[in-house]
Amino acid sequence: MANEFNKYNVLVVESVDNMRATIARMLLQMGFKNVYQAKDGVEAISYLGSHHIDLVVSELTLTRLDGLTLLSHIQADLDVRPIPFVIISSIVEHSLVKQAIEAGISQYIVKPFTFLIFKERISRALNQPFAIHRQPSAVNAVANVSDNQPEAFSILVVDDDAVVRQSLNDLLRPNYQVTLARSGVEAFSICQRDPVPDLILLDIVMPELDGISLLTKLKDHPETSHIDVIFLSGEDSTHSIVKGFELGAVDYLVKPILPLELAVRVKNHVENIQARRQANQQIDQIYQTIKMKRDYAELLQNHLKNQLTLIAESATMIKKNVHHKTQVETISSIIADGSKRMKQLIDVILTLHTVEDDIYPCKPQKFNIVELIEEVMRVNLVSLNQRNLETLQVFDDTDIKVFAELDLSRSMFNVMFQYFIHTSPRGAAVKVIIQRTDDAVVCMFANNSAILESECRLAFERNTTESAIGNVRYGLYLASKIAEIQQLSIHLQSDSIEGTRLWVSMPTS
CATH class of the missing domain: 3.40.50.2300 (Response regulator)
Known part of the structure; x- marks a missing residue:
């Protein structure tokens, strides 16, 4: 190869x-x-x-x-x-x-x-x-990368004194996976296997290959150079201690060793190692988040370009049909709807760059949620028609007031509706339900089709894939962040009997 x-x-x-x-x-x-x-x-x-x-x-x-x-x-x-x-x-x-x-x-x-x-x-x-x-x-997509760590944190104890080895084994084994080596040569052989130890407790004075020489060999090999080493030695001279740290040891304990002190120091180093592993995973998540934000922004920008193209083509059609009043009115309506759609897309793009960092200045107010939902439906009419979706409106009233941030809510419902458009089967009926409860208003999108359990489970997660549904799912993640900022409750449920339901509860005051 x-x-x-x-x-x-x-x-x-x-x-x-x-x-x-x-x-x-x-x-x-x-x-x-x-x-x-x-x-x-x-x-x-x-x-x-x-x-x-x-x-x-x-x-x-x-x-x-x-x-x-x-x-x-x-x-x-x-x-x-x-x-x-x-x-x-x-x-x-x-x-x-x-x-x-x-x-x-x-x-x-x-x-x-x-x-x-x-x-x-x-x-x-x-x-x-x-x-x-x-x-x-x-x-x-950036995959989460684990450190291939064993099920239990592994510690290699290296000491030519059998009594010391056994006492350290008894002390550490309840919490860690412990391997014992009686010499530097044996320890080096163990470190050539996979997986390598996470931490080494290493005596300095040993026959054949002493601790200093072993550490030097470990640092010279890429597969073992990362292993944290704690020196355990009867030598307390400054020269030995400095030499150990110069070679890359993370700690140095002088024999006789106090069990409690060793246990605490080992615990601290284990936590540091685990923190570094978690840091690598968190960095992967940061990559993932930035990537998905960019992908979703690109998706929105493409929609924005489509609306601009539609408006430009409509303007050309008006010139050609300037003397046909009915056609001009129809085309003018298309331009008006396209302009509204553009505004919503711009709102979502702007929101995208603020909500995840929790820096959006939230200013709640009372507004008519029915009017807002109808606006969202109108500006997504082209997408509905492309998928041949029918909308069924079930509203308790035409004047239902909620107390929330208007622009954030507009962006939230827009991406929720887009998610439902893309996950509903072609030709399906989409129910849009607005119902009053005792102390809130429930706004729901529903259809009779079930989605995969995994899709339902991952709907509000950041992690996604390179696909259209992945980008739309990130929009739903964005909706969940908007809901979180406004302290709203958003839910997605799906089963073969009742179909799929996506809803958010909004306060009335």
Whole structure:
């Protein structure tokens, strides 16, 4: 099988020497043609000007010219072709990660990382190089990536003293999956298997291969360089402690070890490792959200273009039929409806960029919900006709007041109705129901057809697929966010007996 990486040249930009060397080793092991190294953004620009670079892997924070500034330089340089850009960082703050993704990075990898995660993300960056900023139509959905972690958190205890091994085993086994090794050689062999340990408790003084030498070997191998190591040693000299930390140990305990202290320190490191894994998954979710917002905005923009085309064609038809009053009135009505539809689309697009960040200035007021629903139905008339859908209106009254944010409610019902249009079978009847209850008004869309249980379960989730229904489902997710902002209750139910029902309860005061 041909190596998928051997035709690419990659540039690693990292200010920390040993981290830069580790990343370079990983890339070389993956089979990249050439791996160049730069210690900062300024040096990276020099490489980009003198070498053919196919991929940039950069730390976010650099001593000179940070990662995002380097990315901006590449994007602005007309002489440099678009290059996939991967950020590696220990920073997981949501706003900064989102800023990096929206700036156009291809992937964001949280330090420290496993070789498998690193390889998968690098491969994804090359296959889907410009996830947000460039070539947006070519993006595939970003899958949630787990860290391939075992069912229980795994700890490898390495000590040549059988009593120490057994006592640590007794202490840790109730909460962790514990493996014991009596020597550095045995421990290294264990670390070559899959899955590798999540954490190693390592004695320094051992025959054959001591702890310092073992840690050095682990850090030299891409598959094991990410493993957190806690040194356990009878040596309490400053030299030994400093040496351990220089090699990448995360902690150092001097024997004799207090069981409670060890348990607490292990627990803290386990939580840190799990937090890093969760951070990678959260970053995937940020990618997913930004991607879906963009996809849904593109869908709305296409609808907007269609309405503009319709209005332009109608204007031409008026010129041709200027002396036929009836036809002019009909065409004028089409233009008026198209204009209203455009306004609603623009409202939804504007809402899209505010509701998910919870920054929409909500100003509730009383309004006639029947008039609003009828307006939504009118502006979606073309879509209804295209799918040959009939609407049946069941209203308790023509003047039913609710207390909510008018513009948000308009956007919410618009995307709810669009969802129902796209999920109803062609030729079906869509019921539009507005009913008063004791303290609220229920607005419901219903038909006699059932949708899949999985579709019903995922309807309000962000995760979706590359499809028309996926984009419409994101609209329903947007509707749920609008409902959440207004503290409204939105529901979707479906079964083979009563069909599908999508409704929201709105207060009257």
